[in-house]
Each structure stands twice: as structure tokens, then as C-alpha cells.
Amino acid sequence: MKLFRSLPPASPGRNLRSASFALPGLALALVLAGCSSLQPHSADVPVVPVPAGWSAASAGAAATPLAQWWGRLGDPELTALITEALAANTSVRSAQAALQQSRALVDVQTAGTLPQIGASASAQRSRASGSTGNSYSAGFDASWEPDVFGRLRAGVTATEADARAAEASLADVQVSLAAEVAVNYIELRGLQQRLQIARSNLASQQETLQIAQWRLQAGLTTSLVTEQARAAAEQTAAQVPALQSSLAQSRHSLAVLTGQAPAALDARLAATAPVPTAPNDLALDIPAQTLRQRPDVRAAEHRVAAAVARVAQADAARYPDFSLSGSLGLRALTLGTLTGGNSVASALAASLSASLFDGGAAKAQVRSQQAALEQVRVGYEAAVLTALKDVEDALVALQGDNERLARLQAAADAAANAALMAQQRYSSGLIDFATVLETQRTQLSAQDSVATTVASVAADHVRLYKALGGGWQ
Structure with missing residues (x-):
């Protein structure tokens, strides 16, 4: 009209x-x-069974606030990077534009009723x-x-629900972005620690190679031993450029996430720093509360409301x-x-x-919108189940990596002691070089595993914060 x-x-x-x-x-x-x-359409979302508590942890009496969970990691550089990303990342800006568009469409629909x-x-x-x-x-x-039959009012209701879904989608982008920046930053710091370990072990192996060369000159050992020492040192040295390449790629990823050119953070993140660690005093909400604070679940709920309104709009269009x-x-x-x-x-x-004969197009349009409603209802159920799985997976991973880290730290301490004793005894001629070589390899492997697992534990905390819906307010 x-x-x-x-x-x-x-x-x-x-x-x-x-x-x-x-x-x-x-x-x-x-x-x-x-x-x-006209019979009103039910806007209730489908009922999905939700457990009373998490299987891997007990809910706290007062859940930990998670709006800015990255502050719990105690790393000012990480906090600054996340703040910059939330302000300048292209995905956030695109979601903000989509929200503005949705709000403008609400005004367009509302104007149509006047x-x-x-x-x-x-x-x-x-x-x-x-x-x-x-x-x-x-x-x-x-x-x-x-608007005798409510067609225009239903259109306004649908666009309002779309705007709320767009707002929740923006929050979901922010949640995912904060977690992605944190995981990349943790990976970068973990690579720096691994590079430091590799260089330290390389220095130790080069010292052992020097000892083997002295003993060869003195006629106390064979060329076989010297070549074995050189091979071990070169293998360790080969890990250094690989770790450096991974470090550069991590810096590039962080720069792009913060809306900058890939090399913009090279100087800023060049210095080695420890992996940020989160305290283990996190108190969890019950599952139902977690679902209410997850933006992706809220967005799915608003999409159901929009689909219900569109069914009513299509039904009213028949009159x-x-x-x-x-x-x-x-x-x-x-x-x-x-x-x-x-x-x-x-x-x-x-x-x-009024339409006297349309070949059944109006009724078919109602059926089409009802099918669309069923799709978003199923999508809501999938969002709830995915949210529950995300939290359970994060809890299990965190528990397993914590136990693994404790074992690896004990193994790394023992390997370091064994490598030191083996080098001293080899210098004194009490043991053969094969024992020294084996202990040094074990030490490097154990220390590298510890550094990797420390980063994994920190990343597990980040994934848990994300799964709980933290990162927006």
C-alpha cells in the first residue's frame, strides 16, 4: 500500500x-x-533438560564475576590488547553496524503503524x-x-526481537574475540618460554660437545662420541627457527585481532614474559544461570521470538x-x-x-513461517546443548591438564638433576657418552612439555571463562 x-x-x-x-x-x-x-501464538522457547550442577565441579555460593575475566590473569599487556581488540576489531565493528541496522529497521516498522x-x-x-x-x-x-488484525504490530515485534538478537550477537562476538586474543597471547608467551628452554639446552649440549672434543684430542674417546654430541646439538638448534617462526605468526595474529597491520606488535611483544596464570578460586554458576548469561543462547531465544511474530504476521496477512x-x-x-x-x-x-483467490499462497506463507519457527526452535536447543558441552569440556580439560602439569614438573626436576649428574660424571670419565646424550634429551623433552602444559592450563581457563559466558556485560 x-x-x-x-x-x-x-x-x-x-x-x-x-x-x-x-x-x-x-x-x-x-x-x-x-x-x-485470532488465536495468539506461543512465544515460549522449547524446554531443554538442564542438569542441576556441573559434573566436574561444584557450583559456588556466589559465582565469580566474569564480565572482564582477563583481569584475573594479572597481565597488563593482555588487558591492553583485549581492550584494543574490542574497540578496533573488524568483526566487532561489523556486528555493531548490524545492530545499528536492526535498530533502524525497528524504527521503519514502527513508522508504518502511524x-x-x-x-x-x-x-x-x-x-x-x-x-x-x-x-x-x-x-x-x-x-x-x-492495524485491525495485528499484521503491522507483529512486524514491529519481529524486528524488535531481531534487534535484541543482533545485540546478543554483538556480545557473542565480543566474548569470542576476548577469548581468542587471550589464547593467542598465551600461546605467544608459551612459545617464548619454549624458545628460552631450547636455547638453554642448546648451550648445555654445546658445552658437552666441547668436552667431547677435548677428550677426543686427549685420546680418551672416539670420533663417534663427538659426532653424536654434534648431532644432538644440531637437532636442538633446529628447533630454534621453528619456534621463532611460530612466535612471529602469533604476533601477526594478535596484531590483526587488534585491528592493526601484521607487524605492528613486533617490537611491543619482542621481550620475553611469563605465561599469565589464572587463580584456581573460580566459583561457577549453576548451569541454568550460565545459560542465561551466554549471549549465543540469548540470541537464539530472541530469534525464536522473532519467528513467532512472523508467523502471526503471515497469519494476519490472510485477512x-x-x-x-x-x-x-x-x-x-x-x-x-x-x-x-x-x-x-x-x-x-x-x-x-481482500484476496478472494490466491491459489493458497497466503496459507503456504503461514506454513513457511511455521517451518522457519521450527528451525530456530531447533537452533535454540542446539545452542543450549552446545553451551552445556562447552563448559563440561573446559572443566574436564582444565582438570586433566592440571594433573598432567604436576606430573611433568616432577619429571622435569628429576630430568634436570639426572642431566647435571651425567655431565659431571662424563667429565670425570665415569660413564659413557650415551648416558649423557639420553639424559639431555629427556631433560629437553620434559622441560618443553612443562612449558607447553603451563600454556595449556592458562588457555583452559580462558576457554572456561568463554564457555561460562564471560567477557560482556
Whole structure:
């Protein structure tokens, strides 16, 4: 339906005839509205069974606030990077634009329920059969569609739910972004620790190689031993460029996440720093509360509400449409007489339109929207189950990595002691070089595993914070 409709000016007699047709039309609209009784659609989301507690941890009496969980890691550089990413990341900016678009569409739909008023003015000069004539007109046009069956209101409800879903989607992007920045930062610091370990072991192996060379010159050992020592040192040295490449890639990822060029953070993150660690005093919400604070679950819930409203909108579209329109203006042959009383022209009209036969298109549209509703209901169930799985997986991973870290730290301590004793005894000629070589390899492997697992534990905390819905407010 056109929002603005220009009607031709009418004479007083024509105005009376228009009014006589308009009144029965309005009466018919009121009668139909009083007789219609549309069944309301249920906006309830599907019920998904939720456990009372987490299998791998007990809920705390007062859950830990998680809006800015990265502050619990105690790393100012990480906090700064996440703040920069939330302000400049391209995904966040795109989600913000999508939210603005959704809110604008709400205003568009709301405006459609209000009367529309327009103004027009024209001047015309015509010539026919040797005579010339002028005409002038100015006036206002108005139109309004009474929302008798709620089609327009349902459209507003649907767009409002879409806007709330877009807001929740923006929060979900922020949650994911904060976690991604933290995981990349932890990986970078873990690589720095591994690079430091590799260089330290390389120095130790080069010292052992020097001892083997001295013993070879003194005739106390063979070239085989020296070559074995050189091979071990070169293998360790080969790990250094691989770790350096991974470090560079981590810096590039962090730079892009913060909305910068890949090499923008090279100087800023060049210095080695320890892996940030989270305290183990995290108190968890019960599962139901966790689902309420997860933005992806909230977005899925709002999509269900939008789909329910669209079913109602499609259902209401099967019923007649009513509209009221009118115009008030001036029309004259000269500008001087345009303001005279005889130049006033007005019109009022009411209309009703209904489809008598559409081949079943309207009913098919309702079925289409009902199928779309079922899709988003299933999507909501999937979002809830995924949320529960994310938390359980994060808890299990954190528990397993903590136990593994304790064992690896004990193994690394023992390996370091064994490597030191083996090197001392080899220098004294008490053991063969094969024992030294084996202990050094064990030490490097154990220390590297400890550094990797420390980073894994920190990343497990981050994934748990994300799974609990932390990172937005």
C-alpha cells in the first residue's frame, strides 16, 4: 500500500458523496474487527533438560564475576590488547553496524503503524486550440492503515526481537574475540618460554660437545662420541627457527585481532614474559544461570521470538486490509484566487481490500513461517546443548591438564638433576657418552612439555571463562 496517496480535489457535492461512501466502509471495518478472533501464538522457547550442577565441579555460593575475566590473569599487556581488540576489531565493528541496522529497521516498522502525511504543490500552463490556461494547486495528503488484525504490530515485534538478537550477537562476538586474543597471547608467551628452554639446552649440549672434543684430542674417546654430541646439538638448534617462526605468526595474529597491520606488535611483544596464570578460586554458576548469561543462547531465544511474530504476521496477512486517506488543498486558475474560499478542495475515503483467490499462497506463507519457527526452535536447543558441552569440556580439560602439569614438573626436576649428574660424571670419565646424550634429551623433552602444559592450563581457563559466558556485560 502506498503511504502517500494524492486524491483529486472534489466539489462540495463530491465531498459529500465521498463521505457517504467512507462511513459505511468504516462501519464495515469495525464490524469485521469485532467478529475476528485470532488465536495468539506461543512465544515460549522449547524446554531443554538442564542438569542441576556441573559434573566436574561444584557450583559456588556466589559465582565469580566474569564480565572482564582477563583481569584475573594479572597481565597488563593482555588487558591492553583485549581492550584494543574490542574497540578496533573488524568483526566487532561489523556486528555493531548490524545492530545499528536492526535498530533502524525497528524504527521503519514502527513508522508504518502511524499516519502518513505529505505535502504537494504544482503549477501548470497549458495551451490548446490557440487558448492558454494556467492552474495552481497546493495541499496536504494523509493516509493511515488501521492495524485491525495485528499484521503491522507483529512486524514491529519481529524486528524488535531481531534487534535484541543482533545485540546478543554483538556480545557473542565480543566474548569470542576476548577469548581468542587471550589464547593467542598465551600461546605467544608459551612459545617464548619454549624458545628460552631450547636455547638453554642448546648451550648445555654445546658445552658437552666441547668436552667431547677435548677428550677426543686427549685420546680418551672416539670420533663417534663427538659426532653424536654434534648431532644432538644440531637437532636442538633446529628447533630454534621453528619456534621463532611460530612466535612471529602469533604476533601477526594478535596484531590483526587488534585491528592493526601484521607487524605492528613486533617490537611491543619482542621481550620475553611469563605465561599469565589464572587463580584456581573460580566459583561457577549453576548451569541454568550460565545459560542465561551466554549471549549465543540469548540470541537464539530472541530469534525464536522473532519467528513467532512472523508467523502471526503471515497469519494476519490472510485477512482484509483497511485504509483511510484524505486530502485538503487549494486549486485555482490564478495565484490571486488560490487563497479564496471557492478554491478549497478536500476528499475523504476509506477502502477495504481482500484476496478472494490466491491459489493458497497466503496459507503456504503461514506454513513457511511455521517451518522457519521450527528451525530456530531447533537452533535454540542446539545452542543450549552446545553451551552445556562447552563448559563440561573446559572443566574436564582444565582438570586433566592440571594433573598432567604436576606430573611433568616432577619429571622435569628429576630430568634436570639426572642431566647435571651425567655431565659431571662424563667429565670425570665415569660413564659413557650415551648416558649423557639420553639424559639431555629427556631433560629437553620434559622441560618443553612443562612449558607447553603451563600454556595449556592458562588457555583452559580462558576457554572456561568463554564457555561460562564471560567477557560482556
